[in-house]
Amino acid sequence: MKTSIHGINIECYRGDIASQHDMTAIVNAANAQLRIGGGVAGAIHRAAGYGLEKECRPMAPINPGEAVISGGHNLPNKYVIHCLGPVYGKDKPEDKLLANCYRNALLLAEENNIDSIAFPAISTGAxxxxxxxxxxxxxxxxxxxxxxxxxxxxxxxVLFSQEDYDIWSNALS
Structure with a gap:
């Protein structure tokens, strides 16, 4: 699914966030320590290799809504932007913290002259x-x-499940 907002291409794909070969940056739904984890963080760290965790160590911990940038290491992407999404029901106000993840990642990409960025569905897993x-x-x-x-x-x-893809496609169309 593709659309355009203010001349920027907005795309919705079903797949693996760590396999976006044509994107300059991908976004990691990170944990506070910026370490390998489950879900998105695990997939990205495994694909990037140990150097990613080593580079991220001095940047940790981050707070919900924050974004930091690292190199892509063994990923096909030049950069990884790491965002800590809110834990639903715990980190308040969830909607503002989640919005900050997307806002801060985009502004960080803009500051670093990044022309393409791929996001997972932040905070929707664990x-x-x-x-x-x-x-x-x-x-x-x-x-x-x-x-x-x-x-x-x-x-x-980039959405992993068909159900998530359908929800995102409907929201963007």
Missing amino acids: FGYPIKEATDVAVKTIKEVVPKLKNIKTIRF
Whole structure:
């Protein structure tokens, strides 16, 4: 699924965030310590190799809503932007913290002259954020931030399951 907002291509794909060969940056749904974990963080760290964790160590810990940038190491991407999403029901206010993840990642990409970025569905796995609500927060935030972007030409959302892909596709169309 593809659309355009303010001249920026917005894409929705079903697949693996660690296999986005045509993206300059991917976003890691990180843990506070920026270490290998389960889900997205595990997939990205395993694909990137040990150097990613080593580079990230001095940047940790990060707080919910924060974003930091590292190299891509063994990934096909030049950069990884790490965001700590909120744990649903624990980190408050969840919607503002989740919005900050998307906003801060995009602004960090913009600062680093990144032209394409791929996001997972932040906080919707082990952190328990309901996919529909998380998607609504993300799409609203993207629409607010996109008019301020000058370097980014493509924003992709990479969803692992068909159900998540369907929810995102509907929200973006």
